[in-house]
Amino acid sequence: MRVAADDVKRLNLELGGKHPLIVCADADLEAAARGCVWGAFLNAGQICTSIERVYVERPVYAEMVERVTELTRALIVGPGMDSKTEVTPMIRGSERAKVIEQLDAARSAGARVTTGGKIPERLAKGFFFEPTVLVDVPKDHAVMIEETFGPLCPLAPVDDFDEALSLANRSTYGLGSTLFSRDPRKVKRFMEEIEAGNVWINDPLIDNLAAPFGGFKRSGLGRELGVEGLEAFTEVKHVHWEIDGGIKPWWFPWTS
Numbered sequence: 001m002r003v004a005a006d007d008v009k010r011l012n013l014e015l016g017g018k019h020p021l022i023v024c025a026d027a028d029l030e031a032a033a034r035g036c037v038w039g040a041f042l043n044a045g046q047i048c049t050s051i052e053r054v055y056v057e058r059p060v061y062a063e064m065v066e067r068v069t070e071l072t073r074a075l076i077v078g079p080g081m082d083s084k085t086e087v088t089p090m091i092r093g094s095e096r097a098k099v100i101e102q103l104d105a106a107r108s109a110g111a112r113v114t115t116g117g118k119i120p121e122r123l124a125k126g127f128f129f130e131p132t133v134l135v136d137v138p139k140d141h142a143v144m145i146e147e148t149f150g151p152l153c154p155l156a157p158v159d160d161f162d163e164a165l166s167l168a169n170r171s172t173y174g175l176g177s178t179l180f181s182r183d184p185r186k187v188k189r190f191m192e193e194i195e196a197g198n199v200w201i202n203d204p205l206i207d208n209l210a211a212p213f214g215g216f217k218r219s220g221l222g223r224e225l226g227v228e229g230l231e232a233f234t235e236v237k238h239v240h241w242e243i244d245g246g247i248k249p250w251w252f253p254w255t256s
Helices: 029-045 058-073 093-108 161-168 184-193 226-231
Strands: 019-023 051-057 112-115 132-135 152-158 176-180 198-201
Touching: 019 029, 019 161, 029 051, 029 058, 029 152, 029 176, 051 058, 051 161, 058 112, 058 132, 058 152, 093 112, 093 132, 093 152, 152 161, 161 184, 176 184, 184 198
Parallel strands: 019 051, 019 176, 051 152, 132 152, 176 198
Antiparallel strands: 112 132
16 A cells, blocks of 8 residues: 555555354254355465354354364365365465464463364475364454464354354454354344455355455455456546536626
């Protein structure tokens, strides 16, 4: 933005995210668990819209943790060129170190790991890290607020939908967001009240080239894709044409 300002250049900024997933007690938990694992660990969690925090209504929290843990434990970590690989390495050592730092800090605050949490012994060369499920995370901990950008999925229980929505909006980011619920009233509230540019209901991280993509708050400015994305490359011109001509009574000097 500083560089663009010198010449008054327009720009679109697509920046970071801290994608919240809310799982309501009425949700299809198998679908929610699979969607969670897909959204959290695709590309080793290195997507701007990766699911990075999960809020689960308390009545189904234990079951959701069990399902997500089981699915995550079964993921195959390996090189990207191997067709069997489901979770690839991270892009660089510094990014992996950041994930480990967040993980260690959360553990020190009382969170626990149900699966993953270390560098695979058989993949010591490269920047591999096991897909990790972190549970019972304090809701105000940094791992639930600051961007992670790696294969770390923290879950926390909430008492109700109101609390989940409030916590989801607490981050300074607002790029992606997902809700798993069958209740149309909750869906309507989520669509209207979530502070994010992309809202997915029961189906996270689905691209639509006809739809605008971008974020709220510190997640950026402007939109890509869709009609809104094309508008970024246009200049709007206003033309006023008085076809009959003639003097107007409000022009100076005043006329009677």
